[in-house]
Amino acid sequence: MIDDEELEQRVYRLLNEAAHVYRAVPPAAALLRTTLDRLADPLRLAVAGPPQSGKSTLVNALIGEELAPVELPGERLTTVAYRDATQPAARWHDAEIPMVRTGHGLRLTPDARHDRRPDDPGRATIAWPSRVLRRTELSDTHLPPAQALRDADAVLYVTPQLGAGDIQNLQTTIDVRGQLAAPIHVLVVVSRADTVGGGRLDALLTAKQQARRRRREPRVGALCQDVLAVAPLIAATARTLTDDEFSTLATLAALPKSESEPYLLSTDRFTAAGALAPVDAQRRVHLLQRLGLGGVRLALTLTRTGCDTGAALAERLQEHSGLKDLQASIAELFTSRRAVLRARSALTTLDHLLRTHQVPPAAKLLADLELLVADTHELRELRLLSALRGGRVALPPEHAPDARRLLGGTGTSVGERLGMSPDATAEDTWTAAGAAASRWRDLAHGRALSPAQTRAAETVLATCDMIANRLEHLAAPAPLY
Template structure:
């Protein structure tokens, strides 16, 4: 029986136990309902981190209200998420606000402007709950001003990816999130919502001789200055800065000159170069593909809250089942190991890593996506050998044991 099915069953049992408590039954019924709802993804960060910009970039439009729909793959309704806008999380955030986000969201994008001195207290708060601490698999850190990390150069996001690779293995970060992804928010939003008039201005700007344009792209002030080669008006340049930022304008100029001379072509190249495509892929792999696991995680947190707030003798069995579910939830171990392998926190040889990721469901969680039917027993034997291999480090043997457990689950039909 899957984790989601076992969680559903224990919630039904809890409803029977608490049938005389309207508050508890309402809360438990809410957890059951969430199994049928889209995954809830909260965009969280301090003031100035670009929450609204990134939210709009993901949605492809300016959200109207606190919730908006988002699909990682257009046309695939099963990949639908509910994006949650949130108040700024900083030193002045009320504990009730932070607690509300922790309880309402199935997964979280936590935005920071730069790694140095980043306030990660929210992510620590996210793990204050005992269930959340046992299953710390629902957060991504987003370096949301990636262009600033690279000094606004055309290759700024590439430089920011190097920063992210170092940051994701830092001891203070590794246990708090699945991965660290850099995104240049303004160009990402501009790419998703680029208009024909804006594109026309960009194309006109690209006709200015390079030797005249380049000095004016050195800073936002120079680009906005009145002394500028015709025929691009100051008001048009100001509008471009507001929409793209100076990094986005530089990048758009480079792409147009390299052949992206239509609106779809430019938008199509800006999305991956802004880092937005990487973020969508991370959301898809870490969250959407495991939505049933993350929803079960949220429901178990909700169950623990009820058991703690309204204890009674009849709930001893529920509490024991909750502990058994957490102790035996291999789904959480799979998610953690997928992240550890993809980020370099855990290492295997290239061949073992590729096989491990496939067996763990990184390329698809179904049995067919993981392994062919005649390959299961050989895989069990191979990974049992790896789990006992003295040439591997202790960490690698522990990782191999998780892969072995996935293979055994396929062998006994639970996957």
């Protein structure tokens, strides 16, 4: 069983061996050089999906800035990557390009020095100071998810409704065989959650319930780690809510409900010239653009029921929008697993190369790759977590929460896996680790489980062994040099 550091070292060595083997094949050699360079990058997370699904708005919500969409006059940008930096900057054709911030995102302003090349992939890079981007590079892409994953380690697939066409798109992301084929790198985000049932106050709750049901469908669970309902517009506005906007909402919330509610039945009524006299039509139109009608209804209800500051309202709007659930899932399933996801991405690229450009040494390299994948326990953990979330494997109800926690479903540190409090002693942690190992050893070696459940229990038991190994490593004295 190998740790993250050893995994990265072994992937690096394997890619170097492949680069030597393919040194006389220019396209393969270039691909391997790029793959090697990316091993040291932050996690690359692509935001993909059909047009008008809310991808750019979701990117704004995740970053907490109104940066998207990015416009380049006369050009169609297929992908815009957002990276952390000390100063804002934009790059196109590997050269810095001027940009200005508008009321609807960023606008790049090329001049004669930035003429489009015939082979240009339509990709721009935005450098922006952001705590969110320090460990995760976000890409807002118009490419199909399978193509987006060629330059990414994981993908958020954003869609207004999860339909048959989306299922087909997700199926194309599984382009490898064996243990690398599990969909540990995909999260589905069902946007427009605030419009369910005509945008009722309970629309977001209903959308979240529907998402949980879709996740349990076998054909959906086999293609992604999770399905989450999010209202990107409400989430993005919550992250960037201004004092003036809160003041406008507070003024509307102060009106008697009997006076204001008739105007909240449609956008035409809400923006009518003679409606809601304390707030002029221009400000109401602005609120509608920022929140949508369902978001305005929600914000007014929250303001009336205790959110007496802009900060308090923004916090509650983030919760209701589904953004906090999405952020938690990204942290638990992607960011905390960035080493294994980066490795998986590199190994997937290598696997495809070895199978499509066969040379005599490729068979040995492929065998080494499969051995490395078999040794990587975190891949097995993520596959099992995906199966448990999707309902493809069902452990007894009294053991399922314990399994998900031990597998790292709520955090990957030893303490989080064992459910320990931050002030737990080393002795308490050892005791909890021993109890977990004993518990899952009895389950894995007993006869109460089905074959599929037994295999799952064996994976959890291997996780318990990994926890014990980490505790031994932490307890070992530091070398004297």
